[in-house]
Amino acid sequence: MCRNIKTLFNFAPPATEDEIQAASLQFVRKLSGFNEPSKANEAAFNQAVAEVTEAARRLLDSLVTRAEPRNREIEIERARVRSVKRFGTGKS
Structure with a gap:
């Protein structure tokens, strides 16, 4: 889950509200252990x-x-290159 939380500071253009909300959602998911909470x-x-x-x-x-x-x-x-180096291309 936490791999989806991206650095948001010092980008041009600045982080959008949607990016900040998405990172916050991932953080709360990680803390709670819920991907989707129950109604309760x-x-x-x-x-x-x-x-x-x-x-x-x-x-x-x-x-x-x-x-x-x-x-x-x-x-x-850069992130794509790191991912390919770490996990390969995923194609056979």
């Missing part, structure tokens, strides 16, 4: 996602760096 836990699960999303947004807004923003396309390509 749904309200608490959704509240946790909302709170983590809010905290993540505040964190990203408050961080500072002197480094140049990273390029999303370059980082995606």
